[in-house]
Amino acid sequence: MSNWGEEENWASAADAQENLSAKVKGIEIVDKKDNTQTDAAAASPTDTNAAAGDAKKEGPAGDKEEVEETALSAEQNSLMRKLIRDKLVQSSQKLEVQQRDPSSPLYSVKSFEQLNLAPELLAGVIEMGFNRPSKIQETALPLLLANPPENMIAQSQSGTGKTAAFVLAMLSRVTVAKEYPQCLCLSPTYELALQTGKVVEEMGKKLKNLSVTYAVRNNKVRRGEKITAHIIIGTPGTTQDWIKFEAFDPSKIEVFVLDEADVMIATQGFQDQSIRVHRKLSKNCQLLLFSATYEEAVMRFARKIVTEPNIIQLRREEETLDNIKQYFVKCTSKEKKADALSNIYSVLSVGQAIIFCATRKTAKWLAQTMCEGGFVVALLSGELDVEQRASILRRFKAAKERVLVTTNVCSRGIDVEQVTLVVNFDLPIDMQGRADCETYLHRIGRTGRFGKSGIAINFISQNRDEMVLREIEKHFGIKVHNLDTNDFDDMENKIGEK
Template sequence: MGFNRPSKIQENALPLMLAEPPQNLIAQSQSGTGKTAAFVLAMLSHVEPTNRYPQCLCLSPTYELALQTGKVIEQMGKFYPELKLAYAVRGNKLERGQKISEQIVIGTPGTVLDWCAKLRFIDPKKIKVFVLDEADVMIATQGYQDQSIRIQRMLPRNCQMLLFSATFEDSVWNFAQKVVPEPNIIKLKREEETLDTIKQYYVLCNNREEKFQALCNLYGAITIAQAIIFCHTRKTASWLAAELSREGHQVALLSGEMVVEQRAAVIERFREGKEKVLVTTNVCARGIDVEQVSVVINFDLPVDKDGNPDNETYLHRIGRTGRFGKRGLAVNMVDSKHSMNILNRIQEHFNKKIERLDTDDLDEIEKIAN
């Protein structure tokens, strides 16, 4: 798969996850550090392919992340032909009364709970490894916390519990303690270090149209790889995608009201490089891992529902570039006093200077592009 050495989280977590008897683990590591490969390896190591029933269960907060983890399982397990994978996600309808023969099940909490409790497709007592991915999102997502705990309570006592989270607030910690008995704990590097490989800039504009113009100027200079552009609302996202298409750019649009299959198709096309630019709302800020993304543009700065800077989302958004320590570029569009204030607060939070960029100065853009 092109790994020549383990990343830090892999180096720390794998010996624990593969130890006999199995150890429980709570691990914190930024997105883009290889944690999916780590827990997939643990699942593949503990599975008995000759037994035709679910033995490993992985919970993901979204359909997209479940698919992405599934891809990693298929890639890493490709020399394990008898190993099969089932997706417990909305819309995957099975006949009532059937049992599942796949050894690994990956899905979202609501559907997994139905499959275990109501429909009895899965016998939870036979699960050996239970993985909770992106625990911080799980906890923040309405109802997921409760469903995850209910699923965990059906599992056997000796089931190995692996909980991964990009952040470690108290809420994650309290939740983890309810779910994971006697855990080993790995806490890795502070978020600031993630930002060392990402150059951050901001561009001053007066309105949406000027932001668009700045974007076109930038785009002329930075067509090196692929870019993700984040907008605050679906409305802005669809307006921007339409404007960019009109300028002749190959653009993909991803937003929350699309059905899961549409979303998956859009991401797939972007991953294959059919579109160079992905315009999206926050739905995509986490976990979407496309290697060629070298530029992230915040068309709107991330704010929470009260209009305060959403530092967490900022980090996740710009973390779509600079994966695995590669260099990346983040450009923030600022169009008012208010958004300048937000930017300043983000700078303070991460204690990292965000430089001003003049998009009318082509030399300057060339310079940052290189």
């Protein structure tokens, strides 16, 4: 471990990462059918000072709309995935469990009643609508609630009930008669912390005199002030301030949770804070790391800071493109690309479609053109803050718009089961103009979700595009076939309903 200097400005770095969105002025996203703004367009922008998803540099004229937009950061993606969830995801992926004590029998529960929860806590769980544990919950909860407490590193995809699992573990360890913080949960952003806190408050509302407080921006403590709440939900910067001002004693924390642990560990500033807080905890504190993903380096680090953990991971499966048919269409201009889209729709029965453009300007032009052609279109690009983007995605998931025109801000992490078509209006390239194969995989992976088949169509309009497509073919060992959108028989044979 490194020696951390006392004057390290990690807190400022953490707070900066909480400022995820920019003030948005004069944005209108119009539904052509009823000429009304979407929920997102009408929403009040978040009052923060960092642009979300903007590219770092501008073009010659300083026009951000002409610049290729970058994908969401890890913490933005985490927030986005949670904001658009309206129900638990039924995961088909298998879990692998590595127990701290391999000789201990592994068991799971099929009902919350089997967990021997306090009656008030069980009542809160049932009142929230949890009829039976999800897959991650039925596997993790018996280990989380074991006595003596055991540490855990757990992975499960977004929307499967991870938050409820670790919240239940925290609530189960709280002794309300002790008027000091006993559980601490850190999240990478202000918004995620508030979301977790809502679950704590709702699930624990039957526990008499339970109190929860938030160590988040603008919630400062005075030097010498003592926190009496039983559970602290916070972000790294503010939490460290509270510890520095001795607002609570971290050595009395009985459960420490890192939510979105991959972001917390992999992001500069957050990892430093994880180590700092960890050093102040008692040896008997239960350490819980929960995340949707764990890169190998992140997992190695997690194992270093968590002693003898139970590990629950998704069984690794090779990413495959086998269930996605991939084609390219030659077009000489963006207008020809729009014409090709109309022809594709005349042949293909599309559930919902996502169309990726390189710049905001192209995305706005295409959305307007498609609206004028009678399509119901949603537009998603980098000038919207995270909550506004989530509002648009919720509408899209509800099929209020059938077409989503977007930039790289939506290239990964968003699962919409009904998406059957992905169009690369512009092929993804890196800063050097070469094929961005990772982004290509994430883009076309928005279709063919949950084992279903999908179609990906790539528009190419110049020699550079052909070179980029050849790079993509070589990288994935695939052949992307030509599609003639002016030949309706050819399209019917290749992409029509069989």
